[in-house]
Structures are given as structure tokens and as C-alpha cells.
Amino acid sequence: MVEWSDSERxxxxxxxxxxxxxxIGPQALARVLIVYPWTQRYFGAFGNLSSATHGRTVLNxxxxxxxxxxxxxxxxxxxxxxxxxxxxxxxxxxRLLADCLTIVxxxxxxxxxxPAVQATWQKFLSVVVAALSSRYF
Amino acid sequence: xxxxxxxxxxxxxxKAAVRDLWAKISGKADDIGxxxxxxxxxxxxxxxxxxxxxxxxxxxxxxxxxxxxxVMSGVAEAVSKIDDLTSGLLNLSELHAFQLRxxxxxxxxxxxxxxxxxxxxxxxxxxxxxxVAMDKFLSALSLALSEKYR
Numbered sequence: 001m002v003e004w005s006d007s008e009r010x011x012x013x014x015x016x017x018x019x020x021x022x023x024i025g026p027q028a029l030a031r032v033l034i035v036y037p038w039t040q041r042y043f044g045a046f047g048n049l050s051s052a053t054h055g056r057t058v059l060n061x062x063x064x065x066x067x068x069x070x071x072x073x074x075x076x077x078x079x080x081x082x083x084x085x086x087x088x089x090x091x092x093x094x095r096l097l098a099d100c101l102t103i104v105x106x107x108x109x110x111x112x113x114x115p116a117v118q119a120t121w122q123k124f125l126s127v128v129v130a131a132l133s134s135r136y137f
Numbered sequence: 138x139x140x141x142x143x144x145x146x147x148x149x150x151x152k153a154a155v156r157d158l159w160a161k162i163s164g165k166a167d168d169i170g171x172x173x174x175x176x177x178x179x180x181x182x183x184x185x186x187x188x189x190x191x192x193x194x195x196x197x198x199x200x201x202x203x204x205x206x207x208v209m210s211g212v213a214e215a216v217s218k219i220d221d222l223t224s225g226l227l228n229l230s231e232l233h234a235f236q237l238r239x240x241x242x243x244x245x246x247x248x249x250x251x252x253x254x255x256x257x258x259x260x261x262x263x264x265x266x267x268x269v270a271m272d273k274f275l276s277a278l279s280l281a282l283s284e285k286y287r
Contacts, residue, residue: 035265035272113257115176119180
């Protein structure tokens with residue numbers, strides 16, 4: 001069970017409240033496809049589904065995690081099945097997207113993303129990444 | 138963080154992009170170093186082990202600022218020797234391998250925090266193209282630093 005302090009909970013809520021889902025999601029996904037080009041392979045099957053659309057989908061899923069901090073693993077059970085069992089995404093790629101999300105949030109927030117806020121944000125993303133990877137083990 | 142895979146294949150385009158970005162950011166090298174180190178110590182507390190001799194490990198402290206400068210002058214040197222990082226950084230590699238014995242995983246951690254700081258300070262210049270070039274460069278730099286380990 002992941003423990004969240006009161007300060008971490010309010011930091012996550014505050015950061016999430018300022019994130020523009022329609023911008024941040026597509027930007028992060030576009031960045032992943034450029035910085036880590038092998039990830040493009042996973043999107044070939046999407047055909048017409050643009051990375052902008054999927055970027056928004058990813059951020060909307062993160063919204064569920066924000067609203068269910070005490071049970072992210074359970075909340076993501078089906079998504080984990082989809083990514084692991086059906087799409088066979090190497091879990092390392094979840095970390096790559098998480099890193100790009102952090103970079104994009106950093107661009108948008110500037111110094112409001114203080115070291116302490118960055119720490120809490122990255123902790124949140126690692127919990128999400130672990131939940132998405134849970135079907136592998 | 139991703140598995141520690143290092144890339145050393147810098148193309149001519151990568152090198153041009155790194156030099157380009159460096160020209161824009163080098164004026165703030167000290168700030169970048171201080172901020173990246175501060176973040177590393179807060180976000181990845183296990184890295185504090187290398188600095189137990191410091192009086193103050195808090196963000197922006199005097200030892201953090203001083204060491205940030207040292208780190209960034211190493212990065213500056215690497216930019217100037219980008220065509221042959223392995224031989225260019227020989228002394229630094231020996232230092233990190235034989236004396237400091239920094240676990241190479243930490244190079245990836247510091248690199249990540251440098252990239253976060255670049256995104257914060259230079260949001261328009263740190264495009265995805267600049268990002269990938271810088272990521273590859275820091276990876277090649279880290280590899281050159283690790284060359285002497287074994």
C-alpha cells in the first residue's frame with residue numbers, strides 16, 4: 001500500500017488542477033515519439049488514431065489515478081491488462097512517457113515545479129507506472 | 138527511471154543541435170548546475186550518500202551551488218570535446234571510476250534533472266528535437282565517464 005502524506009495529497013491535487021489536459025497529454029506523447037523513436041512502433045496499429053487523441057486519453061486516465069490515490073493499482077487493473085496482455089508494451093516505455101510528462105509539466109510550470117513538488121509528482125507517476133506494469137508479475 | 142542503456146552514436150545533426158542549445162544556455166550554466174543538483178538530492182535521496190561530508194544538502198545551499206558549477210564546467214568541457222568524448226574526458230573518467238566510484242546509474246539520474254531544469258528555464262528552446270540531442274549527448278557523456286570502471 002502506498003502511503004501519501006497530507007502535503008503530498010494537496011501537492012498532487014494542486015499540480016493536477018493546473019494541468020491543461022488537452023495540451024499536456026498530446027505534447028508529452030509527441031515528445032516520447034521523437035525522443036524515444038522506437039515507441040512509434042506501438043502506435044502503428046492505431047492507424048488513424050493520432051498521438052494527440054491518445055495523449056488526451058492518457059491524461060484522462062491519470063485523472064482517475066489522482067482521484068483514487070489510495071487504490072491506484074485497483075483502478076488501473078483493466079488498463080494494465082490492456083497494455084500488458086493485449087498490447088504487449090514493454091513496461092520500460094511507461095517510464096519513458098512518465099519522464100516526458102515530467103519534462104512537459106516542467107516547461108509549463110517553470111519554477112513552480114520546485115524540487116519538492118517534482119519529488120511528489122515523480123512519486124505519483126512511479127506509482128502509476130507500477131500499477132500499469134502490475135500484470136507482468 | 139529507464140534501464141541504464143547508454144547511447145554514444147552522436148550524429149553530425151545531434152552535435153550541431155547540442156552546440157546550438159549550449160550557446161543559448163551556457164550563460165546560465167551555474168544556475169542550471171545548482172538547480173539540477175538540488176533536485177537530484179531531493180527527488181532521489183539515495184544520491185545524498187556521495188555528499189555526506191557536506192554541511193548542508195538543501196536546495197541552493199553553498200556546497201550545492203559550488204558543486205553545481207564544477208559539474209557544469211565538466212559539461213562545458215564535454216561540449217567542446219564532443220567529437221571524442223572518450224579521450225577528451227579521460228581524466229574525469231578516472232576520477233569517477235577510481236576515486237569517487239559513483240554508481241553509473243546516478244549519471245542517468247543527474248542527466249534527467251539537468252533536462253528538467255532546461256525545460257523549466259528554456260521552455261521555448263528545449264524543443265523535442267533539442268531534447269533528444271541533449272539526452273543522447275548526456276548519455277554519451279555518461280558512457281565516457283563510465284569507460285574506466287571495468
